[in-house]
Amino acid sequence: MQIQTDKNQKEIKVHGTYEFPVRVSHERLSDYERRSFMWHWHTELEWTYVLEGEIRYQVNEHVYHLKEGQGLLCNSNMLHTGHSIDEQDCHYVSITFHPRLLEGFRDSFLKEKYMKRIVENPSIPSLSLTDSEEWQMDILEMLRTVERLYHDQKHEEDYDFQIYLLLMEIWRIVCRHVQTSSDSQISAKNIERLKQILTYIHTHYQEKITLENIAAEVSICPSECCRFFKKNMRESLFDYLLNYRIEQSLALLAKGTGNITETAVQCGFSSSSYFSRVFREKMGYSPREYQKLSL
Numbered sequence: 001m002q003i004q005t006d007k008n009q010k011e012i013k014v015h016g017t018y019e020f021p022v023r024v025s026h027e028r029l030s031d032y033e034r035r036s037f038m039w040h041w042h043t044e045l046e047w048t049y050v051l052e053g054e055i056r057y058q059v060n061e062h063v064y065h066l067k068e069g070q071g072l073l074c075n076s077n078m079l080h081t082g083h084s085i086d087e088q089d090c091h092y093v094s095i096t097f098h099p100r101l102l103e104g105f106r107d108s109f110l111k112e113k114y115m116k117r118i119v120e121n122p123s124i125p126s127l128s129l130t131d132s133e134e135w136q137m138d139i140l141e142m143l144r145t146v147e148r149l150y151h152d153q154k155h156e157e158d159y160d161f162q163i164y165l166l167l168m169e170i171w172r173i174v175c176r177h178v179q180t181s182s183d184s185q186i187s188a189k190n191i192e193r194l195k196q197i198l199t200y201i202h203t204h205y206q207e208k209i210t211l212e213n214i215a216a217e218v219s220i221c222p223s224e225c226c227r228f229f230k231k232n233m234r235e236s237l238f239d240y241l242l243n244y245r246i247e248q249s250l251a252l253l254a255k256g257t258g259n260i261t262e263t264a265v266q267c268g269f270s271s272s273s274y275f276s277r278v279f280r281e282k283m284g285y286s287p288r289e290y291q292k293l294s295l
Contacts (some may be wrong), residue, residue, distance in 0.1 A: 003037050004249070008199050009079070011042045020160055021098035022167075029055065033250050034283070035084035035124050037234075039198060044096040044107035045119070046074040047128070049143050056083045059126035060191060061232040066092075071129035071140050073174070075118070078125045079194060082132075101164065102171055114175050120154035122187035127178060135173050135239050142166050193218050194232055197225075205245055206268045211237065245269065246282045253291045260287050 004012045021044070027290040029035045047055065049071030057064045057072055058079045064072055074080045076099060084090060093245065099119050103111035118124055129136040146166050149159045154190035156162065198216045214237065215225035229237045249267045279287045 002033055002251075003040050005038070005040045007200065007203055008195060009038045009040050012207055014044075015042070015098065015120075016095040017045045021101050022150070022163060023094075023096045024147055025094050026051075026091065027094050028081065028089055029053075029084045030089040033247065035087065035089070037082050038244075039079050039081045040248065041077055041079050041195070042096070043076055044078055044098050046219070047079075047143055048072050048074070048093040049093055049140055050090045050094060052087045053088055055090040055092060056085050058234065060187075060194070061242060062126055062232070063234060064126070064128050064146075069131065069140070071143060073127040073129070075125050075127075076120075077191070079125075079191065079198075089145075095143060095145070095146055095150075097167060102168055113170065115166075118174065118178060124178060125187070125191075127174065133177075135177055139170050140171055142170050190228075190232060193220075193228065197229060197237075201241055201244060205241065205248065206266060208270075209241060209268070241268075241281065242278055248281055249275070249279070249287070250290070253287055260291075263287065 003256055006012060015021060023044075029037075048066070050066050050068050052068055054065065054067050055079070057066050059072075059074050059078050065085070066072060082090075083139050098114055099111075103115050129140050130139055133138075149163050149166075153159045196218050197214055200214055204213070211222045211225065215222040218225065220228070226237055229240070233240060235243075245267045249263050252263045252266060260276065261272040264272045267275070269275035269278070276287055279290070283290060285293075
C-alpha cells in the first residue's frame with residue numbers, strides 16, 4: 001500500500017464528507033511499502049498521535065522523532081512524510097479535517113482572527129505535542145476522545161457535534177500558545193519550489209533526468225538546487241530520485257506483468273543490472289526475490 005497522489009503530490013483520498021469534513025483512521029507503518037509513506041500534502045489539517053512504537057515524521061524541513069503518547073499537527077498544504085525507525089512498526093491515529101469546519105461562514109471573525117494567522121502561515125508548518133507542557137497534554141487527551149467518539153458513533157447520537165466542539169477547543173488552545181512569525185513569504189516560496197521539484201521528478205522519473213533539468217525547472221543554479229533540496233528534504237536529490245524510482249517499481253514487480261528488464265526501463269534505470277543493484281541496496285533482496293514474495 002502507498003498514499004495515492006496526483007502529479008503535484010496532493011493526496012487524492014477524501015477526508016470525510018463536504019457536510020462533515022473529518023476523517024479519523026488508525027494507521028500502521030507496516031501497511032506501507034518499505035514501512036514509510038511518501039511525501040504528499042493536502043488542504044486539510046492533520047493531527048497525529050502515536051499509540052505504539054515510534055515514527056520519524058517530517059514536515060517540510062522539520063524532522064520529529066515521535067514516540068508513544070506523543071503527537072503532531074501538520075498544517076494545511078504542508079509537505080510531509082513518515083518513516084520507521086530501525087525497521088520497527090508504528091501504530092498511530094490520524095485525524096484530518098478541513099479548516100472550513102471551524103471557520104464558520106465566509107470571512108467570519110473566526111476565520112479572520114483565529115484561523116488564517118496559523119492555517120495560511122507557511123512559517124508554522126507543524127506543531128509537536130509532548131508531555132512537557134500541560135496544554136499539549138490537554139490536546140492529546142482531547143484527540144484521544146475524538147478518536148473514541150468517531151469509532152463509537154453508534155453509542156453517541158451527537159458524536160459529530162461533540163467532535164466539532166473538541167476540535168474547536170483544541171484550536172482555541174493552539175491559538176493561545178502558538179506565536180506567528182514574520183518570515184511567511186520566504187517559507188511560502190520554499191514550499192512552492194519544493195513542490196515544483198517533486199512534481200518534475202514524479203512526472204519525468206521514467207526519463208533521463210539531470211540536475212540541470214531540475215534546476216532549470218525552478219530557475220536556480222544546479223549547486224543551489226542541490227543545497228536547497230538537501231536542506232529541506234534531509235536527503236540528496238539523487239537519493240530521492242533513486243528511492244522514488246524503486247518505490248514505483250514495487251507495484252510493477254508485485255503485479256508480475258513484466259520482466260526485470262522491462263520494469264527497470266519503465267522506472268528510469270539505465271540497465272537491469274543497475275536496477276537490481278540499487279534495489280538490493282534499498283530493499284535488502286533482489287527484484288526477483290521481491291517478485292516471488294509478492295505473487
